[in-house]
Amino acid sequence: MTNRVKQHQLEDLSRSKYSLAIPRNWVMRDKDKDYGIDAEVEIFDEKDQATGLVYLVQLKATETSDEVAARKVDISINAIKYYKSLELPVLIARYSEKQDQFYCKWAHEIDLFYAQKGAKTRRVTFCDEDLWGKESAVDTEKYLKKLRGIKSGAITLPVPTCMVVKGRSIKGMSRGVFMSAYRQALQAYSQIATYQSDSDKAVLYVNLKDDELFISLGSVTGCTFHSIDDRKAEKFVEGIAVDVLLGLAVTLANIGQIEMAARIFLDDRLKERFFDKKDLLIRFIPVLARTSRYEEIIDAVCEVIDSEDDNFIESITTMSAISMADSNDQIKCASIQKLLDKVLAKNITLGLKPLIGVSHYNLGNHYRSRNLYRKAISHYLVARRFEPKYLNQPYFYQELGGALFDFGKYRFSSKLYKLALEKGAPDSVKPLYADSLMLGGRYKLAYEIFSEYLDSVENAYAGWHLKSICLENLINETGVEEQLRHREEAISKIDISKAGNPAFARDLELAIELDNLCGLAWFNFGIEHSKSGNHEAAAFSFILCGLVQTWDIEAWVNATVCCFNKEVPIEILPLVLSTAYFFNGDEYMSALHMDLAKRFNGDILEEITNVIEEAMPHDQNKNEKPKFRMLNEDGNFRDINIKQE
Helix, strand or coil: CCCCCHHHHHHHHHHHHHHHHCCCCCEEEECCHHHCCCEEEEEECCCCCEEEEEEEEEEEEECCCCHHHHCEEEEEHHHHHHHHHCCCCEEEEEEECCCCEEEEEEHHHCCCCCCCCCCCEEEEECCHHHECCCCHHHHHHHHHHHHHHHHCCCCCCCEEEEEEECCCEECCEEHHHHHHHHHHHHHCCCCCEEECCCHHHCCEEEEEECCEEEEEECCCEEEEEECHHHCCCCCHHHHHHHHHHHHHHHHHHHCCCHHHHHHHHCCCCCHHHHHHCHHHHHHHHHHHCCCCCHHHHHHHHHHHHCCCCCCHHHHHHHHHHHHCCCCCCHHHHHHHHHHHHHHHHHHHHHCCHHHHHHHHHHHHHHHHHCCCHHHHHHHHHHHHHHCHHHHHCHHHHHHHHHHHHHCCCHHHHHHHHHHHHHCCCCHHHHHHHHHHHHHCCCHHHHHHHHHHHHHHCCCCCHHHHHHHHHHHHHHHHHCCCCCCCCHHHHHHCCCHHHCCCHHHHHHHHHHHHHCCCCHHHHHHHHHHHHHCCCHHHHHHHHHHHHHHCCCCHHHHHHHHHHCCCCCCCCCHHHHHHHHHHHHHHHHHHHHHHHHHHHHCCHHHHHHHHHHHHHHCCCCCCCCCCCCCEEECCCCCEEECCCCCC
């Protein structure tokens, strides 16, 4: 006969006991244990009407007779992080079989600061206040109502704040003396927070105990300031009050109220202390960079750069500012420019050659994001002179190659991309290399690199497929595998006024001989082929024009329309749609739909537009953010990726 595991018996007992501990009109439902949650509790009022208040329960049962041990439980750190990420609050309920009682704590109250580096679990300790008693249900309902208000964003300044102080004295002051001084210090910031003695009316909760200051918004989110006893006695109380306000800003930012958080962080009286706390800067300068006070945060950093002994603040701000860069926002661009110039000036003054190199490199990325390629190239080249380590970094050659490509220097660009690959750049650089080879006139080699890349990856960018197809056709049609492109001379051979004249076709051929990628020539070849009913040749001509002149919406529209003819392989249409949309977005789509409406109507038009909509990828984004890198302990510059939470 199979024996039932004792722990399973305990778990079932704790579930039954908790269902009895809550009010009869509350509903407790079992949850799938695979997600680490045992039950869900929904609160109903005295009239058995649903309140919409729901919370989750994680049960932790023990049979130990040791009361001290019963008040402790080890929980996986990953589990705690998971509980904190859930939309519904999670209650950790520790059931002691010997005492027949529960100790309860909200998962958001568990501070992971003291978890040892590399630890997989965190020990949670319960106190007398955590004991589930007669008032616990009422307190839980109050808490959930307040939590709902907080999450709905119903918070305005000033925020009602209460404080609980554990211990008879703080920093040599009696608790009464400390509280009196604290309330007075908080009054100076009455437009941000007010003291509230009634905890039920408070929104922000402050707990000062055991050498730490814990601040939370209804336990839904919060932060902790540690090593309180190590602070100097002078202005100790004022410092606590300021930290409470910074903690308020942290909690507001955590629930998405970033504009309100920015207002607090950048208050003239709080700014200095904020910039003294590097742990806060790491987390919240990227947040502030997303607010309307973008310029103000950069101006504030510029003010303190010269007084800083290290480059930490400017590094984290540069990283944040560049990550939020928008080449269409001239005000933001000017702010970033000011910051980068200030950092460069500081490093030049200090004579820090490696950091001078880094500053030039960041300026290179900044200018490239603004399409100022000549300036970008100049700063990249200066960067390698001051910081020779760049010469061993594959990304450096890749980014310099990209700037040269955008500047139209395709042959130089291909050499840089090749160097990047030789130094270990990822395979994603191969199509960039092939692209520069193609536009540099090395058609056969470009086709070979494209083919090699496309054979090795799945779901490659549609444009690479189109270029590979067009290169194969181009080489077959012209027999030219490599040429020095004479772009201006080729264009000069084409006189549009002669269109329709038999000699015009010969002029187009002369232009192609001078430059196999002459977009104007291929566009007009497309028109000629369309008139003669050669839709496959017309599609090829318009596509090639679009690939060379990516901005040419008319060429892309004509190419798309040609693809609806049965002579054109069906797999070409989605490639054209995807590539044209990649470069021109909805402006291309609008022009395409206008053209189709002129050609078709009724059911045929509806069917065509439905096909286009289904084939369209709407989530492409070619506006890649410029990179920011910091020197790591191995002497390598590593890309820092800022995730927007």
